[in-house]
Amino acid sequence: MGTTVRPAALEDAAAACVVLRRSIQECCQQDHQDDSARLDAWLGNKTPATIGSWIASPTNHMLVAVRDGALVGVALLTQSGKLPLCYVLPEFQHCGVGKALLDSVEAKARAWGIGALSLKSTAGACDFFARNGYTNGGMEKTCYGLECSLFWKKLNAAPGADAAGGKRFCNCNAP
Structure with missing residues (x-):
């Protein structure tokens, strides 16, 4: 069965927390090197309550990837063009879940009129982002x-997405 990507709902916070914590603990060992202080600092804000606040924030767009009814991936886009x-x-x-999330994030960024995305990548994800056109x-x-x-x-902005249309979120063009 395929992967479905949809906007996160508050009731996804606990499952999203599991995804984040497991991925960091198990897939990012090259970064945290099993150093408990580093890992504790990284995981410190990865709680259902904090994730719920990220979902509820009007300046964020959190997406979840679902496969066979289970939440298997999480992505967060900010209106400033960051992918934290x-x-x-x-x-x-390596099953297309990350690519599906990234495609959906980029589509939302274009719809918001965001011209470029930026992110800080873990060592293990560098090749993934490079394969997907990131510098x-x-x-x-x-x-x-x-x-x-x-x-x-x-990114190429979506047609009609501009500051006049209310899709730009900084005041750099304000009078």
Whole structure:
């Protein structure tokens, strides 16, 4: 059965938390190196309550990937063009789930009139983002003290998406 990507609902927060925590713990060992302090810092805000607040925020667009009725992936887009989350359960990596999430995020970004996306990638996800047209802009530290790669991708905006149409979320063109 295929993967369905849909907007996250508040009732998805607990399952999304499981996806995030498992993916970080099991797939990002190259980044956290099983260092409990690093891992604890990274996982500290990965709680159902915090994820619920991300879902509820009007400046975010959180998506979930569902396969066979189970939530298997999570992505979060901000109106500033950042992609702070794009995680998939370990057993569903390399099955098209991440690509489906990324395609949906990019479509929403275009609809919002966002011209470029940026993200901080884990070591294990760098090849995934590069394969999907993202450019590696060099290394950067995360707020958790981890080294990561800063990626970006220029998007073609959706037709009619512009500041006059209310789809731009900064005030850079304000009088």
